Amino acid sequence: MSTYTEERPATDNRPPSTVRYALILGGLTAFGPLSIDMYLPALPTMSGDLRASSSTLQLTLTAFFIGLALGQLVIGPLSDAFGRRRPLLIGITIYATASVLCALSPSAELLIAARGLQAIGASAGMVVARATVRDLFGGTAMTRFFSMLILVTGLAPILAPVVGGQVLNWTSWRGVFLVLTGFGVLLLIVAALALPEPLPPWRRTPARLGAAARTYLALLRDRAFLGYALASGLVLAGLFAYIAGSSFVLQDVYGLSPQQYSLVFGANGIGIVLLGQVNGRIVGRFPERVLLRTGLLVGAASALAMVLGLSLGLGLIALLPPLFLIISSIGLTMPNITSLALTDHPRTAGAASALLGVLQFVLGGVASPLVGLGGTSSALPMALIMASFGLLALLVYSLMTRRGAAQPLPATA
Template sequence: MSTETITPSRSRTLRFLLILGGLTAFGPLSIDMYLPAFPTIAADFGTGPAQVQLSLTACVIGLAVGQLLAGPLSDSLGRRRPLLIGLAVYCVASLLCAFAPSALTLTGLRLVQGLGAAAGIVIARAVVRDLYSGVAVARFFSTLMLVTGLAPILAPVLGGQLMRLTSWRGVFVALTAIGVLLLVVAVLALPETLPAAQRRPGSLGTTLRTFGQLLVHRGFIGYALAAGLAFAAMFAYISGSSFVLQDVYGLSPQTYSIVFGANALGLVVLGQLNGRLVGRVSTTALLTTGLGMTVVGGVLLLVAAVLGLGLVGILPPLFLLVSSMGMVMPNATTLALAAYPQAAGTASALLGTAQFVVGGVAAPLVGLGGEHTAVPMAAVMAAFGVLGLAAYALLARGSAAALTEDGPSAPTVLAEAAAE
């Protein structure tokens, strides 16, 4: 099926938005839904916070490695087959997590769960790049934030409510059900978006050469590091906030889930504002603004934690930092993928891997810093925010991959946009 055949009408655009949003939400769902259960899991297995956070890190590693596998495969085999296999793996692993007898077993199964979920995340980005070019990509990614942003809002709330009705194991049963639903929808409603004529040879050598080209592309690396380091700042919040807000500041699992959801709502709102500004304000300016917000939020959070300002001092900078992702992620993703439309799956894989690898490093750093103060979490968040802005300023600003009103400056993409 050619991309012209499925170029979206309004109804198909909405359908793609919902499906791709659901696939992209795999990461937040798998990460966030069981966050309110962290203290309970630790008590159930007789372990400390660091061991429970290791299961989170394992899932993130799976999400990173899985993208390296699924992205190049989707460039050579098409989008559907790798996607459906990944969804099936996710469903099986999620169900087995519900019956894990130990923290070590849970950690191993979370690794497999992440491997399966990665296919949905990386292929969803590649499908967007198959169908759109220029600022339309940034607009679609910003709109996608409305759908995917619901996942971190609803996931901890749903997890907190499930904890009232069942144990943490019931959370993984719910994830299994969500995975089965997305698998059925993908089988029935998501067409192939990469025609056979546009697929790349699937040899290991071709894949490694493409990775090599991406790794020496200064702009791509700058945007990937900026996104990955900013994501790590938010991931430090994701992995540490459950212990900090519940154990240090005394919030219940239900109240914590509400706070977490409110922060995610800020991400959605800023993502929608970003979508309205794309085309009127340069994509690089929007990205710079988002990264600046990340730094300001992280620094203010650290100051509040060190001075012991309590929830009144902690919550506003947390909201600012999490909200900034609504402006950082769509623009960094668009700019990173701009120069490589012919290898969107592979580029998307490397971009996503950078985010989850760096994010995975953040989780144990927060846990090792102690569980009775907010300072370790705040310090890690501030540090990664500053590093993200520095990587962007040193490597990506002025890159040839920057977007103009008409699209990426890379000649191959301009030619593609003209042809469309």
Template sequence: MTIAPERVEETVARPLTTGRARFVLILGGLSAFGPLSIDMYLPALPQMAGELRAADATVQLTLSAFIIGLAIGQLILGPLSDAIGRRKPLVAGLALYMVGSILCAVAPTAELLIAARGVQAFGAAAGIVIARATVRDLYSGTAMTKFFSLLMLVNGLAPILAPIIGGQILNWTSWRGVFVCLTVFGGLLLAVVFFLLPEPLPEERRTPARFGSVLRKYASLLRDRGFLGYALASGLMFGSLFAYISGSSFALQGVYGLSPQAYSLVFGLNGIGIVAVGQLNGRIVGRFPERTLLTVGLVVAAVAGFGVLAASALDLGLIGLLIPLFILVSSIGMVAPNASSLALAEQARSAGSASALLGVLQFVVGGLATPLVGLGGPGTAVPMGIVMAGFGVLALLAFGTMTRPSRALVAQAA
């Protein structure tokens, strides 16, 4: 059974029905798969370093391995889902995620844990890339942006709940229990997808996944200056976000003395900011063009990035650091849905490949940003501030220099 795009798109401005709410929750859960798998074990990073007798920088490589695995998985699974439909790669990916999570839970060394995280990430990539492609299968224009904003309501729950759950798990068991919980979550989501998610891509809209055609499709997307500009802006912003994700656990607990539970609450508060700004974006898009909202989000993020750098370099205290951190992380709720919608707007026939490349740029840049944060050692938050500010400025520059309003947007504004 397939979903009828016209029927789904008609409901975009209406209150959630039971069926549509279920659809939002499923796609939201799939797209939150990666962030959940990252955020839940963040409070345990110092404990993991001690138990595995590994340096902080080595343990942080588990984040890099996961991000790189997400990138590779999306490159493969995106075009595959364009060819054979969304459901089969999604089910296979969720099963692989469960295997990787079990391997993480039993890993005896940091090196094996890093490898297991790569396996886990490859499976998680299916949820991320296919959820985003499914939205493009069913929506276009402002309706697509509104739905991406609606997904932020679910996506934002991951950074709110995951570190809190992770911190509570550490009260009862070790960091290995976190990966046991992720295994269970993967199994539940696999069952939900298998029984409740129809195929969103009808056969007549599928394209062959021959190696040569896939490469040509990616080359065409990389030559598309507009798509690449939006994708880079989004990816560089995610680099700033991942600098926060990888560095904040050590900075806030090691430098500023927060407990794992207090750190989880701070991390969750920033997640509330993502949810709130994402819902605001969904309400005002249509009154304001996506490009305008994206510009605002990127400018705010860049300014907040310099605030993080100033607070850490000038020792402005915990509150002085937390305020710009909150502003920067919250801006993702405006940047992500508008950048994704604008990047995918012209990619109806290759939504899986475009979604994959969009995700790859996000997570590859994030993977590059993660180890940079640890270069200054555990006693300072300055490297985190430098990376966050630098990537925020680069995101704004990529958007400003590589993109321009489409003809449709210009005509609409006129």
């Protein structure tokens, strides 16, 4: 692994408050999870209000995922060319405007279109947040910061359905999108006032379509980057399989109440946060690659143990402990894999961040329908899919990222 650390002019600003940056950038990366999960409890009500079938309303999720993918591919190179702030502020403005359109949509078709536009705006926060971390930090300092972001990004998908459910106690589903509008406006103000430009002009790249295409092609040809990106996507595919199948498995198959399911879901999410903080404390004593390999091994081994236990008919005791280890291990894998993927690309961090995010969502999006095809009358299909993705992630990592063995990255900021 290259230990390249780019020199900065003496006038370069350094981040005055790591906590402040963590809160702002964590909020930006939370755009996606909040926008995906907050309105899910309202889908049955929306179906009646908009006179649309449930399958039609599912297209609001599809449109959002497509918008995230396309938006990241466009905004990544733009942030490398014009700096991080301008594309970010424009993106958040688009997000807030589209959220208002979602709240006012009189039909499912207009809601689907507004959701696609909302996703394009949300993608700016997700791309720029990762790229900004690469601009401000290097080496183990970057990994520690990504571990700190887990505090925010790990809790967002857990809290989003809960917040959405509470909002529905006071207002309709349109109120959920107005809350998202307020979240966007708040982050727009905070980013405008408290987030200085982290990318100086001398490190920017020309804004040309051909140059952007060549950058993406070069990234795809980078064996190590592609290996980290694919492995991270496969890890998240396992998480998406869990999200898609766990409610049916735990409630329909094993008879857990909605409250008990929420406790299990929340405990697994807290596991991600806790292990992410452990990772931030021990990185530096152990190389990123060692910690990443450990996380992948724990996830894959736990998934295989879950498959074996369920095949033997052991019930919940074979499901819940391995499930906790699988989901918690993401707190160990994702900070290290993101840091390692971006570390060799300081001048194209926006494009690298975008491609990393696209591959994560594309591979993650494949997992949900696979769980449905496997059926929801047993926990075994979900377990098999999670184990398959976990083993593939470990295999891709082992075969494609051997360069640099386990050399620790320098702790630079």
